[in-house]
Amino acid sequence: MESSRLPLSGRIAIVTGAAGDLGAAIAGRFLLAGARVAWLDRDRAGAEARARLGPAPERSVALGCDVADADSARQAVEATAAHFGALHILVNNAAIVSPRLPIGELGVDDWRRALDVNVTGAFLMAKWAIPHLLRAPGAVVLNIASQLGHVTNPGAGAYSASKAALLGLTRSIAVDYAQQGLRAVSLSPGSVMTSRLTRRYGSEAAASARLAPRHPLGRIATPAEIAEAALFLASDAAAFVTGTDLLADGGYTAV
Numbered sequence: 001m002e003s004s005r006l007p008l009s010g011r012i013a014i015v016t017g018a019a020g021d022l023g024a025a026i027a028g029r030f031l032l033a034g035a036r037v038a039w040l041d042r043d044r045a046g047a048e049a050r051a052r053l054g055p056a057p058e059r060s061v062a063l064g065c066d067v068a069d070a071d072s073a074r075q076a077v078e079a080t081a082a083h084f085g086a087l088h089i090l091v092n093n094a095a096i097v098s099p100r101l102p103i104g105e106l107g108v109d110d111w112r113r114a115l116d117v118n119v120t121g122a123f124l125m126a127k128w129a130i131p132h133l134l135r136a137p138g139a140v141v142l143n144i145a146s147q148l149g150h151v152t153n154p155g156a157g158a159y160s161a162s163k164a165a166l167l168g169l170t171r172s173i174a175v176d177y178a179q180q181g182l183r184a185v186s187l188s189p190g191s192v193m194t195s196r197l198t199r200r201y202g203s204e205a206a207a208s209a210r211l212a213p214r215h216p217l218g219r220i221a222t223p224a225e226i227a228e229a230a231l232f233l234a235s236d237a238a239a240f241v242t243g244t245d246l247l248a249d250g251g252y253t254a255v
């Protein structure tokens, strides 16, 4: 296929948390779809390594960025726009999980840090990106939420609350800027086989054994499957989709 006919040809994207497995899958899929991509992560070396091994290092730049820090977020957005000359797509994928504790036992700092990174980080990135996005045709903010923004598990209170807030932030960006042609959408994966899960459960087999039964499809997602949904939402194929969430959760929330 000619590169000019690829779905993200000519588009410039930021993906936060791009040193992680899902962020890297999204960044890689966008590159294959013709985009130029800034790989952002607080782990700059990790983002650089991912970008170097990705499908189009020549259309990639890797930047260190703490999305929860207003100056760091602003500098990364401005550096991306300066490097590529524009910005069309912001993917807020960076997130942390807090310790699995019931609300009464959760530390105040753990609560605040989850909200800081998962919600305020997305707000800050959007805040600095929006002036650039408003000048770019086909612009979109894509927030990576979670099925746990719709339902929850014991001990997941801070993470669930942060992801539910992200759904609300998505609606607000969509409504604030719809008249100016900027879309905002979220994507809520079910469990995805990333190093976050293998770290937590010890192995892919153990993560699958624990989590697959909670998904009616009987398995957990691959990063590539979620990246495919992200590509749809970020592309003109979703031109009339805004202010809403796409659950790609294998039926987790349907039960």
Ligand SMILES: NC(=O)c1ccc[n+]([C@@H]2O[C@H](COP(=O)([O-])OP(=O)(O)OC[C@H]3O[C@@H](n4cnc5c(N)ncnc54)[C@H](O)[C@@H]3O)[C@@H](O)[C@H]2O)c1
Binding pocket: 016, 017, 018, 019, 020, 021, 022, 023, 040, 041, 042, 043, 046, 065, 066, 067, 068, 092, 093, 094, 095, 096, 117, 121, 144, 145, 146, 147, 188, 189, 190, 191, 192, 193, 194, 195, 196, 197
């Ligand atoms: N893995 C899953 O099962 C799953 C399920 C539902 C939703 N999600 C969501 O998908 C996204 C990616 O998940 P993952 O499993 O790849 O996570 P991960 O922990 O493997 O990767 C997250 C990345 O974000 C980066 N990051 C963390 N805090 C940051 C900050 N303050 N500034 C910049 N970068 C920061 C980390 O360095 C890491 O590279 C997250 O939003 C997560 O909540 C994941």
